[in-house]
Amino acid sequence: MERIAESIMLSWGVKRAVLAFAAGAFSVLALPPFNFFAALFISFPVLVWLLDGASGPPERGLLGRMRPAFATGWWFGFGYFVAGLWWLGNALLIDAGGFAWALPLAVLGLPALLALFYGVATSLAWLLWSDGIGRIAALGAAFGLIEWVRSFVLTGFPWNAIGYAAMPAPVMMQSAEIVGVFGMSALTVFVFSAPALVGTRRGAVAGLVAALVLFAAHVGYGWFALDRLDRSQMTPTEAVVRIVQPAIDQSAKWDMAEREQIFSRLLAFSALPPREGQPRPTHIVWPETALPFLLTENPGSLSRIADMLQVGQTLITGAVRFEDGLAGSPPRFFNTIYVIDDEGQIIGSADKAHLVPFGEYLPFEALLRRWGLTPVAETFGGFTAADRRGLLGLPGGLGAVPLICYEAIFPEMSSLEDGRGSLLLNLTNDAWYGLTPGPYQHLRQAQLRAVETRLPLVRAANNGISAVVDPGGRIVGSLPLGEAGVFDVRLPSGADEFLLMRIRRFNFGLIIVIMVLTALLARKSKNQRFD
Structure with missing residues (x-):
């Protein structure tokens, strides 16, 4: 040597x-x-x-x-x-x-x-x-x-x-x-x-x-x-989570001709009966920007979601949220998580705070747009970052720490000032990266957030890898990369003993x-x- x-x-x-x-x-x-x-x-x-x-x-x-x-x-x-x-x-x-x-x-x-x-x-x-x-x-x-x-x-x-x-x-x-x-x-x-x-x-x-x-x-x-x-005898919560992985091809995601088919696919997966002898899901989770349209442009979609949900069920979905601009300024778009109850009402939301440079927004936007550049993920327009982050309240007394897409790779984003919460909620769309190492790397980093916080992680990805992870980083349910389907898991509870980030x-x-x-x-x- x-x-x-x-x-x-x-x-x-x-x-x-x-x-x-x-x-x-x-x-x-x-x-x-x-x-x-x-x-x-x-x-x-x-x-x-x-x-x-x-x-x-x-x-x-x-x-x-x-x-x-x-x-x-x-x-x-x-x-x-x-x-x-x-x-x-x-x-x-x-x-x-x-x-x-x-x-x-x-x-x-x-x-x-x-x-x-x-x-x-x-x-x-x-x-x-x-x-x-x-x-x-x-x-x-x-x-x-x-x-x-x-x-x-x-x-x-x-x-x-x-x-x-x-x-x-x-x-x-x-x-x-x-x-x-x-x-x-x-x-x-x-x-x-x-x-x-x-x-x-x-x-x-x-x-x-x-x-x-x-x-x-x-x-x-x-x-x-x-x-x-x-040995701490953590008992699972009463919540049963259904993860929907639609595996929508990214090139078809915002195709006007494909939107109805995509929405119907999400509804059909969500309405599947549970396996024999298993409880029905209480919380159904769709991936990041799963809705292939703006809710304001498709008001009937909330009624269809309500028709799909059974009494007591809740839908958690990623979507693009729209706000009118003030005083003549252009409209603003947000990468958002919506919480929708069984009557089709939006009862909670959280916007993405840490956007991807050049992917979701342009640094030095005025200059770069004059040069003809646009964000890679631009559909309606560049996204705006959330002004603040906080726990996302879910029915069943749950508080979710929202982590949209690559927010899960930042350790500090899994801890919030207004509370620890009950779970980490990571909605993502790794279909951008195809069948490559990227989605595997993304999942690993999200797993570590569960270990650091001693909270379960609920992760819904459009094309995979969707998973539910316990506070020890162990995957208790998942769907492989590239596979369309659903899986139901009783949500693990968080550990009582944990170390603070400081x-x-x-x-x-x-x-x-x-x-x-x-x-x-x-x-x-x-x-x-x-x-």
């Missing part, structure tokens, strides 16, 4: 860039749908060895000497995000005539931008670089910090944070309750970088022991937490401090050896 490490450290030019890109791309095997987390035991040692040899000439000053480390991290990130996000280009092919020109921007441009974050991470780590365990502590701290920064800079896009790669199954998800996905990102990089110490010998025993202890604690806590949940933030900060102190002590020790 020492010869391999030396060869990688001494690589330069194109070979170095290719190695970094390949290591980043290989890391994606740890993500859904592959879930081969052991891939990180190869990719991160390669990154460490590349950084061992990444230092510019002393006469170039600090930034000049840091440049090779930045380039190494950028190429690693570019490989990671190209291999992990290539499926975003599928959304542009739904309307290829209007958006195919932007395919390189989605498949290569966005990964190139996101790779800047990893370039900054490796640059920060290089500032504290040493020749032992301290350097993997520095790398872990830098990645943990940068994944947190990635969650809010430029509106935030924490998709596929490194920490998710170490959580392929419920027993390996429970640590997120304590340290969150950003704390897990720091620990993941530390643990999976540890084999690099074998290739350079110094600090190998201490580093491998620390990594082994952390990995064992990670899995051990998973078993403990799941057993604790099972505790996870504190624990995340503590991990970063410990890793930085470890890196500083190691660097000081190195300097003393060479004095």
Whole structure:
């Protein structure tokens, strides 16, 4: 292994860039749908060895000497995000005539931008670089910090944070309750970088022991937490949830000629009788923007919904909501969840607060529209973000935390100031991405929100993957990607014991401090050896 490490450290030019890109791309095997987390035991040692040899000439000053480390991290990130996000280009092919020109921007441009974050991470780590365990502590701290920064800079896009790669199954998800996905990102990089110490010998025993202890604690806590949940004798609620997955092709979704057929399909699925001996559903859930029209343009639709619902049933559906503009301003459209009772009355609603840039709205809209650009998901017009978020009241005494589409990837959006609620409600439309890894990755990130909050997750997706997840992250009912149908599940109850987000933030900060102190002590020790 020492010869391999030396060869990688001494690589330069194109070979170095290719190695970094390949290591980043290989890391994606740890993500859904592959879930081969052991891939990180190869990719991160390669990154460490590349950084061992990444230092510019002393006469170039600090930034000049840091440049090779930045380039190494950028190429690693570019490989990671190209291999992990290539499926975003599928959304542009739904309307290829209007958006195919932007395919390189989605498949290569966005990964190139996101790779800047990893370039900054490796640059920060290089500032504290040493020749032992301290350097993997520095790398872990830098990645943990940068994944947190990635969650809010430029509106935030924490998709596929490194920490998710170490959580392929419920027993390996429970640590997120304590340290969150950003704390897990720091620990993941530390643990999976540890084999690099074998290739350079110094600090190998201490580093491998620390990594082994952390990995064992990670899995051990998973078993403990799941057993604790099972022993708490959580009884299911009285609510029986029916998830409707219509699998409507995205290209037909807003076709005027298809709207009646789509609506009838949703009604027919919803009216199916329950399986023999099973209770009828109390809450029927349709996906994001399931209604293929504006309710104000189709007033008879509420009557048809009322006719379909039995007494005591409630429909929860995604829809586009319309508001007239004030004082001559243009109308506003919202990506909304409606709650409709058995008399066809709208008894609750929640609007999406965190919109997708370029997908649901245009940054610098006036300028970009003059250049002829429009949002990818524009049907009636660009969407407007909600002014506030709050619990969505549901019949049966339930309070839902609304998470529309990719709001589920933001940990802070699963916690509300006005209450914890009874469940997380995630309506999405992943039909944009076809039969690709995207929907699998989206589901995994939504699962982690259930673990962090210890609340059940109800997830309805147009083309999949729809699921009901218990507070331990375990899927208790689902429909696979691309399959049309329904399933009924008695809603699990939330756990009584849970950690507040501010505790996870504190624990995340503590991990970063410990890793930085470890890196500083190691660097000081190195300097003393060479004095």
